[in-house]
Amino acid sequence: MAIDIAKARHEVLIAVLGTKRRRLLTVLNDLADFIRLITTLKDYGRPVRAAFEATGNYHRALAYHLATAGFKVKLVSSVALART
DSSP, rough: OOEEEEESEEEEEOOOOOOOOOEEEEESSSSHHHHHHHHHHTTTOOOEEEEEETTTTTHHHHEEEEEEHTTTEEEHHHHHHHHO
């Protein structure tokens, strides 16, 4: 899963390894939408890795809730993103 972090909302791309299955979601920066995203991810029944660039402090709440739910959370360097 890749997340484009922003102040008011986050754009989430869910990709299932080994398939062409992809899903785009918009997640507001609030607890209700974090819970909706976590429920959606758990419904896949697969391990989840969330990757995103640290954007100010806007990523912290979502990262905390994803990690607390048991998902692997990875911050990606903005330099690495620019190079790919």
